[in-house]
Structure formats: structure tokens, C-alpha cells
Amino acid sequence: MRKNINGKTNKRKKHTMIFIVILIFLLFISSFFALSNRRFLFIETGLKNMVSKVNEYFIDKLYDDDEFKDLMSNSKISYLQKENNELRKNLSLKEVSQKYVTAEVTNRVAKTFLNQVGISKGYGDGIEKGLPVITPSGLVGFISRAGKDISEVRLLTSVNKNNMVSVLIDNDGTYISGVLSDYDVSKGMFKVTDVVAKTNSLVGKKVVLAGYDNEVYKGIYVGEVSKEEVSDHGLSKTIWVTSGVNFDDLLFVAVVTNK
Amino acid sequence: MIFLLIILMVISFFLESIIPSLLSNFFPLFIIAIILIGSMFNIDDNKYYLLLFIVGIIYDLTYMNTIVLDGFIFLFIGYLARIITNADAFFIKNLFLYYVLSLTYVLFFYLFTFLYVPQNPLLLFNKILGGVAINTIYFTFMYFIFIGLKKIISNRRKKRSYF
Numbered sequence: 001m002r003k004n005i006n007g008k009t010n011k012r013k014k015h016t017m018i019f020i021v022i023l024i025f026l027l028f029i030s031s032f033f034a035l036s037n038r039r040f041l042f043i044e045t046g047l048k049n050m051v052s053k054v055n056e057y058f059i060d061k062l063y064d065d066d067e068f069k070d071l072m073s074n075s076k077i078s079y080l081q082k083e084n085n086e087l088r089k090n091l092s093l094k095e096v097s098q099k100y101v102t103a104e105v106t107n108r109v110a111k112t113f114l115n116q117v118g119i120s121k122g123y124g125d126g127i128e129k130g131l132p133v134i135t136p137s138g139l140v141g142f143i144s145r146a147g148k149d150i151s152e153v154r155l156l157t158s159v160n161k162n163n164m165v166s167v168l169i170d171n172d173g174t175y176i177s178g179v180l181s182d183y184d185v186s187k188g189m190f191k192v193t194d195v196v197a198k199t200n201s202l203v204g205k206k207v208v209l210a211g212y213d214n215e216v217y218k219g220i221y222v223g224e225v226s227k228e229e230v231s232d233h234g235l236s237k238t239i240w241v242t243s244g245v246n247f248d249d250l251l252f253v254a255v256v257t258n259k
Numbered sequence: 260m261i262f263l264l265i266i267l268m269v270i271s272f273f274l275e276s277i278i279p280s281l282l283s284n285f286f287p288l289f290i291i292a293i294i295l296i297g298s299m300f301n302i303d304d305n306k307y308y309l310l311l312f313i314v315g316i317i318y319d320l321t322y323m324n325t326i327v328l329d330g331f332i333f334l335f336i337g338y339l340a341r342i343i344t345n346a347d348a349f350f351i352k353n354l355f356l357y358y359v360l361s362l363t364y365v366l367f368f369y370l371f372t373f374l375y376v377p378q379n380p381l382l383l384f385n386k387i388l389g390g391v392a393i394n395t396i397y398f399t400f401m402y403f404i405f406i407g408l409k410k411i412i413s414n415r416r417k418k419r420s421y422f
Contacts, residue, residue: 030325047321109322249283
């Protein structure tokens with residue numbers, strides 16, 4: 001009988017060990033696939049396309065994107081681009097033009113856990129990795145992966161120390177640089193650090209993308225400064241930015257291209 | 260019976276993406292409802308678990324980026340469902356078990372994805388609470404479809420046994 005009891009205990013221990021090993025393996029594999037810079041697999045593209053088409057059908061039946069397109073053309077985004085081009089004209093610099101590709105958000109299942117959404121346009125429409133994605137209220141995120149007819153958007157709310165975004169704060173005509181480094185989920189605000197501004201308060205000022213890697217992205221509206229804290233013995237500030245975008249209610253977005 | 264379960268899975272699979280497009284800030288748990296209801300079907304254990312694993316992988320490939328994670332989580336949820344559910348139990352008990360399994364699924368996913376996308380658990384819980392009504396309606400609807408189908412199938416078997 002003792003042999004039988006020992007046998008059962010050993011079997012249970014063995015099963016527990018196997019279960020723990022599988023859990024660790026799962027964690028590793030899922031992290032690898034979620035974080036790696038990979039393309040869509042063939043079967044993944046097929047499945048995502050199928051679901052995207054089904055969603056597009058329902059969205060097209062119920063909503064009209066004409067209103068969204070009107071809002072885009074009258075939004076803060078265009079205003080800042082016009083202002084930017086006026087300044088460039090005065091300095092005898094070549095004007096840059098932003099073009100938008102409007103897309104529908106067709107996959108929001110991964111939004112809750114992975115801070116990303118799927119949209120209904122891909123490289124067939126000129127979309128590439130790294131392009132900013134916007135709504136009339138401001139910057140939504142960046143393209144993280146592009147298939148032929150579908151793309152994935154990494155939302156701005158996933159910003160962290162590994163994928164910071166350079167921004168500029170519009171201080172009455174002069175621009176102060178900063179780094180958008182974190183998103184506070186409980187406050188619903190973005191944290192911008194390394195802001196060197198010794199004099200006036202920045203509360204209420206506009207925050208836009210710096211566009212250091214591409215002039216076309218410069219000036220895309222991110223949000224408004226709602227709070228500031230002085231840090232580093234008064235040498236720099238940390239500011240908190242409120243975005244106008246409702247990240248829980250995205251239906252139509254526009255991808256900024258320069259082609 | 261397994262074809263019936265596959266049809267219900269396919270319906271839930273598509274509704275998981277369509278309904279959030281129509282309702283903002285909604286967290287769907289339709290697949291978990293079908294996993295629970297499917298555990299009450301008279302299907303061989305091996306076939307049931309294989310189906311859940313395949314559905315989990317397809318779910319991951321379509322909606323998430325974690326490839327195999329949902330396959331194993333669905334398998335685990337299905338295993339729990341087989342142990343704790345009973346087709347003859349009251350509806351309220353099965354509804355409570357649905358909530359328990361849904362929270363288990365959310366907790367698992369939260370723990371696995373916490374390392375690369377930190378979340379505030381209270382906000383996550385708020386999001387899930389916001390979708391409780393629709394998820395409950397869906398579970399209730401599917402549950403009574405299952406009860407109706409089960410009665411139809413058992414009546415047919417009785418008729419065949421008479422003849």
C-alpha cells in the first residue's frame with residue numbers, strides 16, 4: 001500500500017512539474033510572438049482579412065465615414081499643418097503636405113490587454129510601419145505591422161520607457177522639446193519628461209509631435225498640458241498631457257502618409 | 260453534437276469582433292460562454308479538448324498576437340468547465356459558473372500580458388463590469404438554445420428507441 005501511495009504522490013509531483021514547465025514555456029512563447037518584430041503569418045493574414053471584411057460590412061451599413069472625413073479636414077491637425085506651412089513659406093522652405101488614408105477600426109479585441117487595434121487598410125493603400133495614426137481629436141498611435149489589406153496600430157497608451165515619443169510644447173510661438181515616456185492609466189494622462197522651461201507655466205499649452213525622423217509628422221496634435229511638476233532642482237519639468245482622443249471609442253482613423 | 264458546438268463556436272467567434280465595433284468600451288466573453296455550454300454537451304473528452312485548442316489558436320491568430328496562449332487558456336477553462344458544470348443544474352448556478360470562468364480567463368490573460376503591457380487591475384475590472392449585461396444576455400440566450408436542442412435530440416432518440 002505504501003508503494004501505491006508513494007507512486008501516486010510521485011505522479012502528482014511529476015504532473016505539477018510538467019504543468020509549471022508548460023506555463024513558463026507559454027509565457028516565453030507568447031511574449032516572443034507579441035513583442036517580436038515579425039510579419040503576419042500567411043494563415044494570420046487570411047483570418048484577420050476575413051474578420052476585417054465582416055466587420056467592415058457591418059460598420060459600412062451602420063456608419064458613414066463622410067462625417068469623419070469632414071471633421072478631419074476641419075480639425076486641429078490640418079490647422080497646425082497650415083500654420084506650419086505658413087511658417088515654412090516665410091522661411092523660404094519647401095512646404096510639406098500630409099495625406100491621409102482613412103480606415104475603419106475592425107479589430108478591437110486586443111485593445112484591452114495588448115493596447116493595439118486592427119484597421120482595414122494595409123500596404124496596398126500605402127501604409128507602412130511607423131506611420132502615425134490620427135483622429136480629428138489628435139494622435140491615436142503608430143502602425144506596428146502592415147499586411148496587404150490590414151494593419152495593426154499600437155496605441156499611444158502603450159508608450160513606455162522602451163518606445164518613447166519625442167514631442168514639442170508650443171510655448172507661444174517657441175517650441176520646447178520633451179519626451180512622452182509614460183501613460184498613467186488611472187489619471188488618463190500622458191507623462192512628458194525632460195522639459196527644460198524655467199520661466200512661465202505651460203498649463204494649457206498644446207503638445208505636438210516633434211517629427212524629428214520625418215518632417216511630415218511634425219505638428220500632429222497630441223494633447224494639452226494639464227499639470228506640471230518641477231524636478232531636478234528646478235532644472236527641468238515633468239508635464240502631464242491630456243489627449244482629446246477617446247481611446248475606448250475608436251471607429252474611424254486616418255493614417256498620415258506623405259505619398 | 261460536435262458539429263452543433265462548432266457552429267456555436269463560429270457564431271461566437273465572429274460576434275466577438277462585431278459587437279465591440281457597435282458598442283464602445285465593451286469587453287466580449289462570448290467564447291467563454293460557449294466553452295461552458297459545450298462542456299455540457301455529450302462529447303468525447305479528447306475531441307472536446309482538441310476542438311478548444313484549435314479554436315484557441317485560431318482566436319489568437321485572428322485577434323491577438325500571442326499565437327498559442329489562448330489555445331492553452333481555452334483548454335484549461337474547458338477542463339475546469341468539465342469538472343464543475345452540470346447540465347442538469349439550475350440555470351442560476353451555471354450563470355454563476357460562467358462568471359467564475361470568465362474571471363479566471365481574464366485573470367490568466369492579465370497575468371500573462373502584465374509583463375509587457377502593465378494594466379491597472381481596477382480599471383480592467385471596471386471594463387469587464389461594463390460588459391456584464393450583454394455577456395449575460397448572450398450566455399442566457401445560448402444556454403436556452405442548448406436546452407432546447409438537447410430536448411429535441413433526446414425526444415428523437417426516444418422515438419427511435421420505440422421503433
